Amino acid sequence: MPIQIKRHLIILAILIAAFVVFQQLMIPESFGELGHYRANSLEDNELFDIHYAGQESCYECHEDISDLKEMDLHYDLSCETCHGPGTDHNLSPDSVELFIPDDRNFCGLCHAKNTARNEDAVFQIELKEHNPDKNCTYCHNPHAPWELRNQDPQEENF
Template sequence: MKDTFREASHLVRLVVVLAVAIVAFLGLRGAVVPKDFGQYGHYRPGALEDSRAKPIVFAGQQDCVVCHEDQAKARDSGRHARITCEACHGPQAKHVEDPSNKPKLPQVSAICTNCHEKDVAKPKWLPQQVTKDHANGMECNSCHKPHAPKMG
């Protein structure tokens, strides 16, 4: 050991370079990395708040039924009872915010056939039709009421 450190001057320059590099690294790291980085894990906790801050587009069933009680009741009586309003009527958060934002009525032909057009992959419990054989060119809602889809 004694011999090793007799020529310690060899090390001085190396030590100084390393020390400067480490200080520079820590300084840069302190300046660039947010203070709370690593609070929950290896990420910036502010990212959670960023993700939460996105605007809501689909209002949710509970907001629809506040005003549209009649339609909700009609729907509850039929086989579409468990389908939410916005599943067919589209996102309505803007309409909830300001009811004068009138939503467009859904396009009946496309909205019905998306679910009810016959396909081999659709489950057997689902009522399905080959539209061109079944409807004879008529719109679905000329016979079926979408809110309570029985004949008549």
């Protein structure tokens, strides 16, 4: 074999070897074990923090609210639907307080009249007409909405 061909072959072999080594170094650990991705990424995705604790954990302490809710139409609502994420409150109940909505517009998110809302799915009111100067919680107990309080039959327009 002519010397120049030999030299070229040696250079080519070195390049191929360098490429293979480089490629092995670049492929991350566990890549390709389950498919064209890092299998360890599944664990990474599992490790994200949980913020919504689930209502069973609420009832461990707030049994009274659970009993109250069960009697009325909000029985199916998760506590965190209105009060927001509760994991931090679970861990330190004294220092972390949850959001307590006290605003007509917040109730209106579900209960404001809208054609797109199924009438069977939820009670709806005209926010501007239904006792516009009062907070919803003045009459309605949010945990048991049909347990009315402070009701003056002269004033109400149902």
